Amino acid sequence: MPIIRAEKLGFNYVQYNDENEAPETIKAIRDIDLSIEKGSFVAILGHNGSGKSTLAKQMNALLMPTSGTMWVDGIDTAGEDELWKVRQKAGMVFQNPDNQIIGTVVDEDVAFGPENLGMPTDDIWTRVDDALSKVGMLGFRDRSPNRLSGGQKQRVAIAGVVAMHPECIVLDEPTAMLDPNGRREVLEVARELNRKEGVTVILITHYMEEVIYADHVYVMDLGKIVMEGTPREVFSRVDELKALKLTVPQVTELAYELKKAGVKIPDGIITPEELVEALCAIR
Amino acid sequence: MLIEIQDLCYTYGEGTVYEVMALDHVNLKIGEGEFIGVIGHTGSGKSTLIQHLNGLIKPTSGRILFEGKDIWEEGYDRRSLRTHVGLVFQYPENQLFETDVLTDVMFGPKNEGLTKEECEQRAKMALRQVGISEDLYKVSPFELSGGQKRRVAVAGVLAMDPEVLILDEPTAGLDPGGRNELLNQIKYLRDKRGITVILVSHSMEDMAVYANRLIVVHEGKIAYDDTPRNVFTHHRELEKMGLSAPQITYVMHDLKARGLEVDTRALTVNEAARSILMALSLRKSMKTAEAQEKQD
Numbered sequence: 016m017p018i019i020r021a022e023k024l025g026f027n028y029v030q031y032n033d034e035n036e037a038p039e040t041i042k043a044i045r046d047i048d049l050s051i052e053k054g055s056f057v058a059i060l061g062h063n064g065s066g067k068s069t070l071a072k073q074m075n076a077l078l079m080p081t082s083g084t085m086w087v088d089g090i091d092t093a094g095e096d097e098l099w100k101v102r103q104k105a106g107m108v109f110q111n112p113d114n115q116i117i118g119t120v121v122d123e124d125v126a127f128g129p130e131n132l133g134m135p136t137d138d139i140w141t142r143v144d145d146a147l148s149k150v151g152m153l154g155f156r157d158r159s160p161n162r163l164s165g166g167q168k169q170r171v172a173i174a175g176v177v178a179m180h181p182e183c184i185v186l187d188e189p190t191a192m193l194d195p196n197g198r199r200e201v202l203e204v205a206r207e208l209n210r211k212e213g214v215t216v217i218l219i220t221h222y223m224e225e226v227i228y229a230d231h232v233y234v235m236d237l238g239k240i241v242m243e244g245t246p247r248e249v250f251s252r253v254d255e256l257k258a259l260k261l262t263v264p265q266v267t268e269l270a271y272e273l274k275k276a277g278v279k280i281p282d283g284i285i286t287p288e289e290l291v292e293a294l295c296a297i298r
Numbered sequence: 299m300l301i302e303i304q305d306l307c308y309t310y311g312e313g314t315v316y317e318v319m320a321l322d323h324v325n326l327k328i329g330e331g332e333f334i335g336v337i338g339h340t341g342s343g344k345s346t347l348i349q350h351l352n353g354l355i356k357p358t359s360g361r362i363l364f365e366g367k368d369i370w371e372e373g374y375d376r377r378s379l380r381t382h383v384g385l386v387f388q389y390p391e392n393q394l395f396e397t398d399v400l401t402d403v404m405f406g407p408k409n410e411g412l413t414k415e416e417c418e419q420r421a422k423m424a425l426r427q428v429g430i431s432e433d434l435y436k437v438s439p440f441e442l443s444g445g446q447k448r449r450v451a452v453a454g455v456l457a458m459d460p461e462v463l464i465l466d467e468p469t470a471g472l473d474p475g476g477r478n479e480l481l482n483q484i485k486y487l488r489d490k491r492g493i494t495v496i497l498v499s500h501s502m503e504d505m506a507v508y509a510n511r512l513i514v515v516h517e518g519k520i521a522y523d524d525t526p527r528n529v530f531t532h533h534r535e536l537e538k539m540g541l542s543a544p545q546i547t548y549v550m551h552d553l554k555a556r557g558l559e560v561d562t563r564a565l566t567v568n569e570a571a572r573s574i575l576m577a578l579s580l581r582k583s584m585k586t587a588e589a590q591e592k593q594d
Contacts, residue, residue, distance in 0.1 A: 062476065063445050063476055064444065111389075191471040192467075194340050194500045194540060195502070195540065195541055196540035260473055261473065264545065265503060265544060265567060266549055268567045272567060276575055291552040294574065295553070295558065
C-alpha cells in the first residue's frame, strides 16, 4: 500500500485586496495524482513558487486540499478527527533549524513531541535516546541547541521527528542554510533512516547533487507534476530541466556537453565516478 | 586601498566561561572593484569577519581602515560608513516591512536625509539594477516570489549607493534559476558600476564562476587567499576544513589519476569539457601512432 497517495489534489490560495474583497484565487497546486510507496526515498524538484512546499504541507495536514483527496497511510487528511494521527505518521522538517528548535537542552527538545503524546516518562526517554542515536547526536544530548552547527541543529530537528516514530519524513529544503559538511551530515542521516529503519523519505531540495540518491524524482512547475522518473531518467532531460529554471548536477552537465561533442558515453550520468569510468572505458 | 584589516582579533564572551576567539590576527587588503568570495564552514568566523567591515562589531584588538581611515577612531562617522559599505544579511527578505516595494526600498535613503524625489530616484534606480520591473513598484513585498523578495531586499541596500556590497549567502533557498539571476545581477553591478563585491557562499560551483579572489576562513584565520583556481587545487585540505571543491575538480583529478592527461585546474563545465576532449583526442592519436609503429 502506498504511504502517500493523492488523487486530483488541488489547493487554492485566496488573495485579498485592500478592500478585503477576494478577487483572486491562486492555484498553488492543481490536479496532482501521486503515489509514494512505503520505504522509498523520493525527491521533489521545482523552482521557487512551483508548489513544492504547498504539496509537502498537504502530506502532514498542515494544509488540506481544496479539491481532490490526499491519503496518508490510508487516512484521508481532510477528516479533522484524524489530524493528529496523520501528523504522527508524517513528520516534517523545515529549512531553518532555528525556527524549529524550542528546547534549551538538546534532549528536552527531542522529548517535546513524545511528551505531547502523553506517554510515561520512561518511554519518552527511551524514545529520545533512540532518536538521538539514530541521527548521531547522542553525545550532544546535554548541550544547548544554540551552540551547535547548522548541520547538528538540523539533525536534532530530525531526531525530534524520529522520536514520534513516523512512517514518513518530509524534509522541506533541509540543507538550504548549511555548509557542505552540514549538507552531507543531513543527507546521510536521511539516507540511513530510509535504508536501516525503512522510513519513507520525501526530500524537497534545490541541490541537484542530493537528488541522485532518490528512488524516484518528481519535478513540479505551476503547481503540477511535469516530469517524473528515476534520477537517471530525469537528469537525462537536461534542456527541459533548464527551461524549468532548474539544472542538473555539474557532472551530468559535463557528460551532456561531451556527448554533444561526439564522445561516446551513456546517457544520464549522475555521479563523478560514473563519468570517470565511462571516459576511461573509451578505447 | 579601499579596506584594510590590520591584525584583527575578536573574542566573543570575553571574560566568561564561554570565551571564544572568533578571529585570530586577521590581515586583509581589499581593493576597489574586486569580486571576493568568502568561504568557511559554520562557525569558522566568516560572518564575524564581514560584520566588522561596516562597523557592526567592534574589534577586540586590531584596526579596520576604510579609505585609509580607522573606523573606530574617535569622531569617525560610522553611520555614514554604513552607506558606503552595504551589508545584505542572510534571508534579507525577512527585513522587508513596508506596504509596497518602492517605499520599502526608499527607507534607506530616507534615513540619509535625502528629499522625497531623490529617495524615489535612488530607489527606482536600485530596483532597475536588480531587475525588478515597474509594475511591481506598488505591490506589497509579501506578495512577491522568493527570488523577487530577495532582489528587492538587495535593492534596499543598493539604494544607499554603496561602494562596497557585502552579501551573506544571498542565494540560500533560491532555485537554480533564481540563483544565477541574482548572481548575474551582482556581477553586472560590479562590472558596470565598479562596486566592490564581497560574497559569502557555501556554493563552491558559484565561487568558481563569479569570484576573482577567494578567501577561505578557518578557525578564525585566513587559510587561503588566492584565485579560485589556485584555492581549489587544495581540495583535500578544503575537505578537512569541512568544505569542498566543485564537482568538476574531483572528476578532473580522478581522470588524471587514471592516466588521462586533463587539466585538473579546470573550473567550469566548459573548461572541463574542452580539456577532456583534447586529452581524449591526444590519447587516440598516440594510440594510432603506437599501432602504426607495431605494424611497421
